[in-house]
Amino acid sequence: MASEEPMFDPSLKKRKKKQVAFSEDPLGAETDPTTPAPATIDDTTANGDAVDMGPTTMHEQMKQNGITGEDEEEGEKKEDDEFKAMFGDLKKKKKKKDIPLDLPDDNSGTSTPTAAPAAPEDLDFSDLKKKKKSTKKKAALDMEAFEKELNEAKAKDAEEDEGGDEAMGDVDEVELGDDPFTRGETAISLDAGNEPWLKSDRDYTYQELLQRFYAQLHASNPALLNSAGKRYTIAPPQIMREGNKKSIFANVSDICKRMHRQPEHVIQYMFAEMGTTGSVDGSGRLVIKGRFQQKQIEHVLRRYIVEYVTCKTCKSPDTLLTKENRIFFMSCESCGSRRSVNTIKTGFQAQVGRRSRNKTG
């Protein structure tokens, strides 16, 4: 969805950190226990087309990076061998600096500086704590220069990806491009009691405290990084053709139940989006005027989920839609955020078919 593409603004970074951890049970108590709880919303359609589900949260990124990082470690290990020989005890920390697999190539050039300045200078120090301190300070000093580099890289990315069809995709990549930087720092300040501000008079910065928080959070809850069951699936829509000009969407009520939404709302959205009309037949199936394939319906449903089901803050599908004086509000069950959602508007409908048929009304 091109319209949802956020521009490259500083708020992106901020938003990433704002999300709140949410509970394990994605569907809540009302779920029918007989049907197995669906586990994931895939980023791809049945045909394998990539569909963006909005920007990823930090947790998801960490999860992804955690997974991809494993594979990549093998390759990185050889490069790291020299480092290890020099650092010995720091081994553990250095590993975390691995660059995620899915980064574009030119980004790796920008993320190496985090590791690079640390390496040569630290060789002479024998004291481990001192090393840490200096790396940290170095990082802080380099902050501005590095930020500049990052921005340049971002601009480069933006230019390169301009031609791409998936507008959202490159935003995600840029966000990931930010990531190695922050995580690299997290790895440095992992140990409690070694925070750099303890050794000096200066105050701790927000960044440092935030990293400390995440480091401790993930240290005490390793499950946060690799817990499955947060994502969920919905059954693929079953589409049949009725006659020549109508399609039947058979499992609409089932899908609405999975999403915890009123079928009326879903149907209204679908009709507005597809520019058509239809009705619900006796057995609860939706009859849509016009020929539609499963892929097309799935695409519309995906956009409905992005817009009206998943929480914009924490990406949890565990939300409630309530109507308060003509405005719909979506409140998240897991993080408690509440926001209004767009009203469904049909917009301009062009005259299709014979005019005489419509004159009756």
Next chain:
Amino acid sequence: MSVQNLNTFDPFADEGDPLGNNADVGSQQNYIHIRIQQRNGRKTLTTLQGLPKEYDAKKLLKAFKKEFACNGTLVDDEEAGQVIQLQGDQRLKISNFLVEEGLPRNSIKIHGF
């Protein structure tokens, strides 16, 4: 008497919606909507609604028709104002065209299946 420095600052005040800046919720005024409608068989119709006032719809239509090699017309609607109708599925082409002409991509909304 009001002294500005004595005003209390609420650190927990809601600092607003992080998404609120780029997508104003609830109002659809600023969007350019590109929709598609099915006709007979595999024919379709693309409509473009909500074009900003500073663009000449007539000239744009002419450019569209030439660029996409399709026919089209300008319809006056009571609610939507001037709407450009084009034959066939031209949604992505319209979007790319408008973005290349310098319209922000996030002001364009593509609807349909």
